[in-house]
Amino acid sequence: DTAVSQTPKYLVTQMGNDKSIKCEQxxxxxTMYWYKQDSKKFLKIMFSxxxxxxxxxxxxxxxxxxxxxxxxxxxxxxxxxxxxxSAVYFCASSQDPTQETQYFxxxxxxxxx
Amino acid sequence: GDSVxxxxxxxxxxxxxxxxxxxxxxxxxxxxLFWYVQYPGEGLQLLLKATKADDKGxxxxxxATYRKETTSFHLEKxxxxxxxSAVYFCALQYSGAxxxxxxxxxxxxxxxIP
Numbered sequence: 021d022t023a024v025s026q027t028p029k030y031l032v033t034q035m036g037n038d039k040s041i042k043c044e045q046x047x048x049x050x051t052m053y054w055y056k057q058d059s060k061k062f063l064k065i066m067f068s069x070x071x072x073x074x075x076x077x078x079x080x081x082x083x084x085x086x087x088x089x090x091x092x093x094x095x096x097x098x099x100x101x102x103x104x105x106s107a108v109y110f111c112a113s114s115q116d117p118t119q120e121t122q123y124f125x126x127x128x129x130x131x132x133x
Numbered sequence: 134g135d136s137v138x139x140x141x142x143x144x145x146x147x148x149x150x151x152x153x154x155x156x157x158x159x160x161x162x163x164x165x166l167f168w169y170v171q172y173p174g175e176g177l178q179l180l181l182k183a184t185k186a187d188d189k190g191x192x193x194x195x196x197a198t199y200r201k202e203t204t205s206f207h208l209e210k211x212x213x214x215x216x217x218s219a220v221y222f223c224a225l226q227y228s229g230a231x232x233x234x235x236x237x238x239x240x241x242x243x244x245x246i247p
Contacts, residue, residue, distance in 0.1 A: 062239045063239075110177065124178070
């Protein structure tokens with residue numbers, strides 16, 4: 021069974037479009053995260069939700085809006101996509117915000133043309 | 134702010150060679166330190182961790198020791214295998230002021246050839 025899953029795995033789209041990436045975890049965790057990995061492999065946190073509430077919101081453009089319909093899901097919606105949004109986006113989860121071990125999904129590779 | 138610096142890759146080794154991937158950190162407090170591994174086409178997995186000075190984390194033949202005096206957490210393995218080919222990320226988590234987020238290094242790609 022996949023612990024943290026993301027869809028789609030690959031996403032190719034035009035500049036200006038709106039797209040969503042979905043994430044689901046079946047670990048029963050309370051906390052979920054979105055990370056962005058740029059072309060240089062640098063991995064940086066974007067958002068974190070705990071029990072459906074936003075607890076970490078790093079300096080990310082307003083075009084990025086996370087949504088957590090329930091504890092097991094954290095989706096990422098991106099409006100007006102730009103070339104610089106091209107990256108791999110990783111979802112992760114942990115038991116709660118204080119737990120050091122995070123479990124990562126396989127990533128969504130986004131390419132904006 | 135907190136930061137992690139890893140040695141630049143890629144690193145290419147022959148099977149059974151000794152591996153060292155250097156990692157140093159900057160943090161205002163006493164962070165926990167981690168090594169995560171990303172195999173091709175997969176997400177990151179926790180490889181090992183250490184939560185206080187002089188702790189040694191170990192897993193799958195990999196080891197790293199938390200060195201507070203040199204602010205380092207170098208990853209080592211005595212004899213690498215082809216299956217160890219992956220990208221390795223050093224990370225820290227600082228729990229001061231209620232913040233528990235992970236800060237990652239840029240990753241080091243390891244290729245092991247038969």
